[in-house]
Amino acid sequence: MTQSTRLSRRGLLAGLSSVGLLAACGTTTPFTAPKADVADRFAGNSPARRAGANTWWAAFRDSQLDRLVNDGLARNLDVMSAVASIREAEANARLVGASDLPQITASASGQRGDSTGAGTVSETSSGTLGVSWMIDVFGANRAARRGARADLDAAYLSADVARLTVVSAIASAYIDARYYQNMRDLTRQSLESRKQSLRLTEQQDVLGASTRIDVLQAEQLVTQAEAALPPLETGFDQSVNRLATLTDSTSSAVAAALRKSGGTQPRARYSASVGVPADVIRARPDVRMSERQFASAMAGVDQAQAAFYPQLTLSGSVTPLNISGGGSMKTWGFGPQLSVPLFSGGANSARLSAAQARAEQARLAWRSSVLAAVEEVENALAGYNRDSRLVAAQTKLVGNAEESVGLTRDSYEYGESEFFPVLDAERVLLSSRQELAGALRQQSLNFIKLSAAAAGGIGLKAAAS
Template sequence: MTQMTIGRRSLLKWSAATLALAGCADVNYDPPAAAVAARFDGTAPARTGNRMWWTSFRDSQLDQLITAGNARNLDVRQAVEAVNEARAAAEAIGANDLPGVDATAGAQRGNPNGTGTATSSSVGASASWVLDIFGANRNARRAAAAQLDAAYLSADVARLVMESGIANAYVDMRYYQANIALTQRSLESRRRSLDLTRTQFDLGGAARLDVLQAEQLVAEGEAQLPAYEVGFDQALARLATLTGQRIADLRPTLRRGSPQPRPRFSASVGVPAEVVRERPDVNLAERQYAAAAFEVGVAQAAFWPSVSLSGSISPTQVRGGNSITYWAIGPTINLPIFQAGNIANLKGAESRAVQAKLAWEQSVLNAIEEVESGLAAYNRDARNIAAQQRLVSTSSEAVELSRTNFSLGEGTFMNVLDAERSYLSAQQSLSAAERQRAADFIALSVAAAGRSTR
């Protein structure tokens, strides 16, 4: 008798401890607040309402490529389809709150009692309804809604990645195209110089070394061209992939020369709080954290009883006889007793929520870092380009002076070759600086970009 009493007390204590561990299944979720500085360390332009940051380049071909990407890019289309999947999942979970109703019908003809042939028919209906007393499905609905929000935000992230990919590939393509043109123009000048040197050599006015140096300069230019041509073709192939088009369809339009893209307006940045509030990846991480928090509520509800109501009715009609109606109605209570699995599930759900919270915190840090890094580069690009432009100007003047001096017999042909080499190098450096400024503008705009319009 004593042993039985001790067993009951132990069972009651264990059950009470289990319910205390489970706690209340309802989850009061508050979105986390980001502790960020009032302003960025670098000078940040004000934030504008225009989220189509690429329009700052004022380049209609780039606009058309991004429009095509939004319509055809397969990563974006997959992300949009994932929204449909998440919506269907949310609708399925929401349907769990509604009663389930089934209907049946049947007919029989036979001689079951050996007293003669008889025909019977029946129709029936049954219904069941699981009462969400302890919030299992309520929290599941909230988790599904958060996952639907996350799916929308994932699509926004996919669009932003696609847009930046197209913009960077376009900037690269125009850079390689510009350098192909620069190198070809330089080669024309170098070949004219080579022809002149050979003529002078034949007339005894130039040394064999001058001819060799002129030939070397031509060979240098010819060796540079293939790398630029490969870069152009690779950028074109990247654009075709990102826009879901064929290279053959893009090449005729994009092969025509166009200036390197230059941002005409300042990047839209603002203050750290605005960036954190608008970044789609940060909002995505927050929604995933919310979903994980509500899943904890689902795991907690598993410790509590589940109650369902069910009923059925089935009238049966026998031809030539009486009708019989079968019916039943009543509640069903499912009381969990052995809770080891539920305890493990709860611990797992709580761990996933902690991981999701940490992932959100990391996304905030990443966002601030990316903007700070972008500002550090973006704010120095103008100074770099101004210096490169001065270098191009002085190099151009040096070429003219060296040619004039050589024609007057006051300088060596080596001076002309060095001046031409320096001039091409300065032009290429300016082109690279323009490319870097465009890339830095893209990186900063993407780092500070808000969510896309759905």
């Protein structure tokens, strides 16, 4: 063994020892998910039971709504786009994982010609088999793999967010469609009642028992009811169009299905409770997605930090060469290559600063998602916990108004009172029915908001119906 060979090996060992010491200094710690400080309990809430949480819309017991939700989950374009992003993240994770494995390449070439100009034609062929493996001494590849896994988790959670958003949007649009449909039916019923009152007034006018003013007031009530119909029909059409968009269907098909199944307003047959705030927030896919994005950003910091350290690559190749008339030969080589970033013009420092800024932005975005989640649950609970009292009060008002209309009309027919009480009772009845329909609508919408805010993680307890 020559002296130069011994020196080369000593230099190589010294370089590898230095790399090992630097690697010990550059070791990164695994990412730890952050924890949010939230209240011990949500306001006005009892512990939850999670039975049926994943299909919270089944609380409405509405087969038409179930079909629309199933269609939306299967055909909604946003959901399909989110699923496609999962495939992209999976491919990226495989790509990052492949960079940590030895890379094997092969090439071949052939040539025929006169290389000397002496009229001698020769043929040459060769093939090369190369192997290259970058040893992940300072964790750059490990950080890249952690980031890719976090991105994949975030992609799956993004699909969950899309599904939850679509389901809540479909349920809300369906509640709106049924509301306008019911309001339209109530207005038509009131219109028929007012037309009866108008005919009665006209008969009394012929007999001299009423005045022209009574007839005009009755006509005004009829006209008011007729004028209220177009906005309700427009609201119904717009809700149907929204459902068609969410389910990738046609408006005519959705409208036909809604008309065929009747116009009764759906109402959740369960009372809701959310449970422990920390568990609810942890179950929300948007919060979990923000946490995984934070993890990915932290992995990016580790990657940027690893760029300050040397890179060690082991590579080798084997090349057999065949020459016609001249025999064959084979060349080979194998050894390490050490690359040290001595001067980059501040590029590595800039990349590290940018990665740290992205990580801080991701942390703040996660914190913001937690605060928004708590606010959404609290707001939904505040409305839903009071809706039942409002519905009960409005139901009682409708009953009183219906009885009042019957009594005042009988009294007017018998000539015991004037027509004005009948007109006033008609107005009160329609107003009471409209307010009851609005209360039922708001109760259902608040149930949907609560279910979406808790990511379906609500306790469902059968309510007395």
